[in-house]
Amino acid sequence: MIERSLFENTETAFALKSDSDLERAYFLFKMISSQPLVRIGTAATNFALKANLPVEGLIRSTVFDHFCGGVNEEDCLPVIDKLFTKGVSSVLDYSVEGKETEVQFDNAVKKILKIIEFCDERQAMPIVVFKPTGFGRFYLYQKKTERQAFTVQEQVEWERIEQRFKAVCELAKAKDVEVLIDGEESWMQDAADELCEKMMRIYNTEKPIVYNTLQCYRWDRLDYLKDLHNRALQNGFKVGMKIVRGAYMEKERLRAEEKGYKSPICETKLATDNNFNAALSYILNHINDIAVFIGTHNEESNYLAMELMESRGIDKTHNNVWFGQLYGMSDHISYNLAEEGYNVAKYIPFGPVKDVMPYLIRRAEENTSVAGQTSRELSLLKAEKLRRKL
Incomplete structure (x- = not known):
């Protein structure tokens, strides 16, 4: 109980x-x-x-x-080590945003590859994270999501984005480090989803290495999850999924209103909560096919996850279930879960x-x-x- x-x-x-x-x-x-x-x-x-x-x-x-955590990886080490004394792992999140050039995208990849090497030496760091638009221009993701044809130059650029994803996922698989790929705005997300699924098909054949993000404030995401699960079963790969409520609500609603299409966001907070909990239940019912990183500061959803794990006989240390909160927030959730023996990680932003x-x-x-x-x-x-x- x-x-x-x-x-x-x-x-x-x-x-x-x-x-x-x-x-x-x-x-x-x-x-x-x-x-x-x-x-x-x-x-x-x-x-x-x-x-x-x-x-x-x-x-x-x-x-x-x-x-x-600090301005660079080494700067974060005291924080990482301190957290791990309480059984809390760390996900280093290079939180530098809004880059637009190929050089900056290549540098972002180098940074993530360096973090994976860093993780390989430390038990306290089993997971890395990056944003799709950290590896390529938002405009390209949007164009692909809208099913518009690329120019020759854009196609070359897109192929470079794919290569960046592959470089990270390949090294992560070799080092047995899990990769969380963040969700972003709905009008670019289909392209990111397709790329994440492509990586899962290549690198998630034995166990989940690559995780996409399910933003549960979108009313269409539970169906997406179920469809992805079916494709995974048919094609012999595992699904990795970070589930969150979402971070772009006001922007999403405003754009839908301005452009005259139906908002992709649930109408009420309750509908979002129900959507999140339904996705959580679905995943824990299929825990051998889908791994989950439960990214939430909502106490009820964390209690629900614990109750579902208990009722389904899922061990607290099962590597397909991780709980996660942001560094500096919800310590009452993170440290108490870790004390109980669950897999817990803090997202630790860093950068200049x-x-x-x-x-x-x-x-x-x-x-x-x-x-x-x-x-x-x-x-x-x-x-x-x-x-x-x-």
């Missing part, structure tokens, strides 16, 4: 945080809980960075160090402070817009501060 008060254990949740770490976290979430403050802070930070004002030290010692700012700003805005997320963090931090005082 799953203990429903598991995530209330703040002693386990914050065991790695010193008193000053707790105070900083409380201060940050208090700031993030105010929408006007987030807006002002975002504008001021962007201005300061563009004007080359000396603010990187301040950013580094506050928001950056809370949500990021200036380049990672778009990621950090998105994090702050997401926290502000997700009702209850920030107040839950604050109440848990408060409870732990009080527990230590007593």
Whole structure:
């Protein structure tokens, strides 16, 4: 029987945080809980960075160090090692966004290959992650999704994208490291899905190495998952799937409205929750064919996963089931799950402070817009501060 008060254990949740770490976290979430403050802070930070004002030290010692592991892989090592003392693995996420040139795409591949080599030497790092648009222009994914013909030059460019995917998946298979490929906007996602499936057919023949991402705020994704599962059964490969709710909701709805097509996003939060839980149930019912990385900060979905695993006799350490949360958030979920013996990994963003700012700003805005997320963090931090005082 799953203990429903598991995530209330703040002693386990914050065991790695010193008193000053707790105070900083409380201060940050208090700031993030105010929408006007987030807006002002975002504008001021962007201005300061563009004007080359000396603010990187301040950013580094506050928001950056809370949500990021460091500026490079080596810088992240103390964080990785510390987490692993509590049984929590790390997924290094090179969070530099918005690149557009072939040189930048080649550099991104080199970075991921380097991280895979890095993972090979460390038990604490069994998984890597990248974004499809980290390896090629958004425009090409969109054009392919819209079934428009490529020019000769674009076809050559697309083939280079495929080669980048292959280089990463090939080395990952050789080193036995799992690869999570992030989901992005719906109007480019079909092309990314096709590429992910192509990689699964090549590299997931014995076990899941390549994972696509299922964004459950899209109402069509459960059908996509079932169709992919059928193709996998017919063609002899395993499916790897990271399931998340999704990160581009406002952008998706706005575009659908502007262009006059039906929004791909579920109409209500409840419909998204139901979709996520249905996808989770489907995967755990087919655990020998589909591996899952459960990427959620939602307590109910985590409890459901634990209950489904128990009722289906799935071992806590089964490598086809991983739980994941972002570094700096939902420690009450991550560390308590790890303490219970489940496979848990934290996504650890890293990169130069200036380049990672778009990621950090998105994090702050997401926290502000997700009702209850920030107040839950604050109440848990408060409870732990009080527990230590007593």
